[in-house]
Amino acid sequence: MLIAAVSAYRPVQFVKHTGDNGRADQGFSLTQHYNTTTDQSDLYIRLESFRYKSSARGWAALALGPEMKGALMFILYGDPASGSLTFSVRTADGHHPPELVSSMTDFYQGPIPDVEVVHASFEHYSGTYYSPVTQSSPSHIGVVDFIVRGYTQWAGCEVSNSTVEQQLIWSSNFKQDFEGDFSLGRHIDMHQFGLGFGWVTVDLANAEVPEPFFGPIEDQEGHKGVNEIAAPAEPTQEELDAGAAIIAALGNSSSSGVAESATSVKASPEGTTETAALTPTSAADSAPNIAPPAKPSTTLNPNPEVEQPAHSYSGSLLRNVMWHIHGLLMVVAFLVFLPLGTYVIRSGHATAFNLHWTVQALGAVAVVIGSVIGYVNSRRISITHQYVGFAMLLAIAAQGLLGWRHHVLFVATKRRSRLSTVHTWLGRALLPIGFLNTLSGLRLRHYSWFTQLLVVLVMIAELGALTYYILVVARRRTDQGVGGAGARVGKEDILRGTEADDHGEEYFQLAGDDGDDDDDDEYYNEEEAARERAQRNRLGQAEEEEKRQKAEQAERLRRLDRV
Numbered sequence: 001m002l003i004a005a006v007s008a009y010r011p012v013q014f015v016k017h018t019g020d021n022g023r024a025d026q027g028f029s030l031t032q033h034y035n036t037t038t039d040q041s042d043l044y045i046r047l048e049s050f051r052y053k054s055s056a057r058g059w060a061a062l063a064l065g066p067e068m069k070g071a072l073m074f075i076l077y078g079d080p081a082s083g084s085l086t087f088s089v090r091t092a093d094g095h096h097p098p099e100l101v102s103s104m105t106d107f108y109q110g111p112i113p114d115v116e117v118v119h120a121s122f123e124h125y126s127g128t129y130y131s132p133v134t135q136s137s138p139s140h141i142g143v144v145d146f147i148v149r150g151y152t153q154w155a156g157c158e159v160s161n162s163t164v165e166q167q168l169i170w171s172s173n174f175k176q177d178f179e180g181d182f183s184l185g186r187h188i189d190m191h192q193f194g195l196g197f198g199w200v201t202v203d204l205a206n207a208e209v210p211e212p213f214f215g216p217i218e219d220q221e222g223h224k225g226v227n228e229i230a231a232p233a234e235p236t237q238e239e240l241d242a243g244a245a246i247i248a249a250l251g252n253s254s255s256s257g258v259a260e261s262a263t264s265v266k267a268s269p270e271g272t273t274e275t276a277a278l279t280p281t282s283a284a285d286s287a288p289n290i291a292p293p294a295k296p297s298t299t300l301n302p303n304p305e306v307e308q309p310a311h312s313y314s315g316s317l318l319r320n321v322m323w324h325i326h327g328l329l330m331v332v333a334f335l336v337f338l339p340l341g342t343y344v345i346r347s348g349h350a351t352a353f354n355l356h357w358t359v360q361a362l363g364a365v366a367v368v369i370g371s372v373i374g375y376v377n378s379r380r381i382s383i384t385h386q387y388v389g390f391a392m393l394l395a396i397a398a399q400g401l402l403g404w405r406h407h408v409l410f411v412a413t414k415r416r417s418r419l420s421t422v423h424t425w426l427g428r429a430l431l432p433i434g435f436l437n438t439l440s441g442l443r444l445r446h447y448s449w450f451t452q453l454l455v456v457l458v459m460i461a462e463l464g465a466l467t468y469y470i471l472v473v474a475r476r477r478t479d480q481g482v483g484g485a486g487a488r489v490g491k492e493d494i495l496r497g498t499e500a501d502d503h504g505e506e507y508f509q510l511a512g513d514d515g516d517d518d519d520d521d522e523y524y525n526e527e528e529a530a531r532e533r534a535q536r537n538r539l540g541q542a543e544e545e546e547k548r549q550k551a552e553q554a555e556r557l558r559r560l561d562r563v
Contacts, residue, residue: 012225013224016170032044125141325373
């Protein structure tokens with residue numbers, strides 16, 4: 001016994017009830033015990049999956065590792081009605097369908113921990129959890145108690161028995177129809193997005209126990225000893241007291257308990273698995289679909305069958321490609337088109353207006369197509385990323401309408417309106433929010449940290465460059481190149497077709513400088529005074545010249561209206 005070696009035990013459990021049609025109703029608990037016989041640490045895991053209305057669809061998974069590549073995965077699926085439960089151990093060489101460990105020798109040649117199943121069954125759910133979406137409690141719960149012998153041998157990812165920040169990943173899909181085929185090598189569809197996968201950091205160092213047992217799971221309580229966004233907090237005294245109570249109860253038990261069951265599984269010389277008799281809790285407990293290891297101390301899954309490509313099942317490959325297209329369209333829209341449109345409208349170029357609306361229209365089209373792809377792939381709106389994206393889609397539509405109305409009103413009145421101010425500030429808000437939502441999409445899709453960092457640097461550079469250009473360069477050019485009343489007269493010059501490279505500056509800025517936004521009335525008075533001075537300057541011109549200019553003005557307005 002290692003009671004002296006273990007100073008304190010902190011219960012570890014993870015329970016995920018999303019309430020979204022059972023997309024991530026699962027949980028796990030774990031303890032680790034140092035085996036003096038093998039001189040290695042063993043991991044004791046209880047994995048649970050909640051099912052509604054006796055559904056045989058879908059799967060639930062837990063994996064050792066921070067990402068799919070090289071992770072040691074434990075997958076549960078089956079039919080609660082027939083009692084068929086399959087427990088499969090797999091790995092993957094990237095963000096691809098996981099395959100049986102025994103069939104991944106081209107990718108992984110390292111030692112494989114021996115996985116021993118103590119108990120595996122679907123049981124009738126007797127807890128108190130009630131789903132607000134399905135308006136019911138789970139009908140069944142799939143439970144697998146298994147031991148990963150010498151789990152630190154696994155070399156596919158970083159695993160340690162002394163860390164307080166061991167990274168694990170979980171995932172689920174409660175939609176896949178197995179069509180009665182629950183074999184070990186059965187292909188599994190991709191996990192669902194949104195609430196169908198995630199990361200979790202586990203305090204393994206404080207999960208060590210003096211005697212092996214499977215920790216209980218309280219499905220109405222929150223996480224214990226884990227954290228989904230950072231390292232777990234230090235153990236509280238309440239947690240340590242709860243752990244001490246469990247250890248004490250175990251030590252006082254003299255009958256066949258959890259610890260005895262956990263040590264009652266061994267690999268026989270013939271390669272079969274001998275399991276102590278388990279008292280079934282329901283008829284579904286009998287005959288779980290568990291395969292023995294091919295030889296001692298290898299893997300639970302000797303099945304040499306390799307999974308079929310993802311595209312042969314429910315279009316998984318197509319969905320994966322479409323997610324990449326969705327991301328590409330959004331990146332191009334928010335990192336290329338929209339910032340470029342902001343730049344050109346303040347460039348003062350004669351064609352700035354046409355360039356602005358053309359570039360912004362391309363960006364809007366990219367956002368619309370990307371949004372449609374995202375909705376079709378996910379089939380619902382259920383997470384923050386999607387809600388923000390939908391709100392931005394509406395804001396972009398409003399932004400286009402505001403820009404059009406500004407143009408119409410300015411052509412008619414030759415002055416800005418309050419719509420111009422709203423148009424400008426809405427655009428200023430859309431760009432950084434779009435950046436943040438784009439970054440959240442990259443995180444949802446498991447893009448590498450390098451890719452995310454690169455995108456963040458580009459975003460920061462673009463925001464800095466645009467801010468400097470708007471506040472310094474464009475304003476300096478206006479002050480030096482136009483100045484005073486000439487800037488006001490330049491607006492009429494644009495409409496008449498005279499030189500617009502400099503005088504078009506304020507028209508194309510839509511909202512002008514920030515100081516102008518503070519007092520529109522003063523701005524309009526200056527505008528009127530500028531037009532009066534310009535009119536006095538033109539009194540000496542010949543009547544024929546005035547008619548010619550008016551004709552040219554009318555022609556240019558007609559062209560703008562057609563655009």
